[in-house]
Amino acid sequence: MLAFVRDPTKPVHPLTIAKTVHATVVTADVAGSLLGVMKGVFTPALQSKEQWPESIRKDFAGGIHRYMAQLTEQTHELRGTTKLYVPSEGYEQSDPDAAANSKDLVQRLESTVIHWTRKIREVIDADNQSPDESLGPLAEIAFWRRRGDDMSGLRDQLTDPKLLATVRVLESAKSAYLPAFLALGESVEREATAASDNAKFLSALQEPCEALATAHAADVAPLLPPILQIVRMIWNNAGHYATPELTYGLLRKISAEVSFIFICVWAI
Numbered sequence: 031m032l033a034f035v036r037d038p039t040k041p042v043h044p045l046t047i048a049k050t051v052h053a054t055v056v057t058a059d060v061a062g063s064l065l066g067v068m069k070g071v072f073t074p075a076l077q078s079k080e081q082w083p084e085s086i087r088k089d090f091a092g093g094i095h096r097y098m099a100q101l102t103e104q105t106h107e108l109r110g111t112t113k114l115y116v117p118s119e120g121y122e123q124s125d126p127d128a129a130a131n132s133k134d135l136v137q138r139l140e141s142t143v144i145h146w147t148r149k150i151r152e153v154i155d156a157d158n159q160s161p162d163e164s165l166g167p168l169a170e171i172a173f174w175r176r177r178g179d180d181m182s183g184l185r186d187q188l189t190d191p192k193l194l195a196t197v198r199v200l201e202s203a204k205s206a207y208l209p210a211f212l213a214l215g216e217s218v219e220r221e222a223t224a225a226s227d228n229a230k231f232l233s234a235l236q237e238p239c240e241a242l243a244t245a246h247a248a249d250v251a252p253l254l255p256p257i258l259q260i261v262r263m264i265w266n267n268a269g270h271y272a273t274p275e276l277t278y279g280l281l282r283k284i285s286a287e288v289s290f291i292f293i294c295v296w297a298i
Contacts, residue, residue: 095138099145110176112153112184114146114193121195130202139196140207147211153184154214154221163279166287167239170280174229181222188215224270231268232280234260239287247291257284 040050099115106113117138123129130136161169187193200208238257245253261280265272 095142096145099142103149110180112149112180114149114184114187115142116190116192116196117142121192123195123199126195126198126202129199136200136203136205139200140205142196143200143205143207143211147207147214150184150211150214150218153180154217163282164286165283166243166290167235167280167283168243170283171229171232171236171239174225174232178222178225178229181218181225185218185222188218227269228271228276231264231271234263239284242284242287242291245291250288250291254284254288 042050095115095117098117102113102115119135119138123135161173197208197212235257238253238260242250242253242257261277261284264280265277271277
């Protein structure tokens with residue numbers, strides 16, 4: 031559905047239509063459509079209400095940032111990725127030192143950094159566990175691919191110019207909340223490298239494990255030696271996956287896949 035939004039108090043002219051009329055497409059991705067409208071229309075309009083009392087503007091700005099942070103994260107979580115919300119007032123400052131003198135601005139940006147810190151820690155802790163063993167080896171391969179993509183994307187966000195502009199304002203303000211956030215950069219880099227490396231080695235199992243997942247009971251035996259040889263190769267060469275916990279877990283997932291095939295035969 032194509033939707034148009036405009037301020038009824040402002041006339042529409044061909045020369046100003048780009049600024050006075052916002053067009054958006056509402057698709058099945060409702061959260062994504064809402065995020066686009068909020069970013070393109072409502073957030074800029076609401077933040078420009080200079081006629082409001084200063085106290086109301088300050089409280090409203092903080093509420094808008096909290097809502098946009100949650101909406102941004104939830105929208106991208108539905109897509110299987112992690113996205114940090116960066117408020118425009120953080121990267122629109124031409125002079126970080128002058129911006130650091132605004133106590134209210136610094137407090138709002140500190141709230142954003144606290145939220146970033148908590149979110150990154152949640153992603154690192156929550157996503158660092160392999161899927162349930164009963165799901166089989168293909169789920170393990172898919173897990174590390176997703177985690178590699180997600181952590182690499184998060185690593186790129188930490189070097190985004192808009193985010194770094196916010197960091198510079200808080201550096202000038204000597205914010206006490208900034209060191210904890212900056213320290214997470216190393217953890218994200220480490221997790222991104224490890225996940226990508228794991229996905230690279232596990233990709234060698236993709237084809238033989240797909241064959242195993244669709245095999246009949248009589249065809250299982252000849253499929254296992256090549257799979258186990260690849261597991262041994264991973265154990266001998268992988269820099270991050272070659273741990274007893276991960277490798278034994280992988281073998282248990284392969285065993286669960288085989289068991290499932292024979293359980294299906296017995297059930298029949």
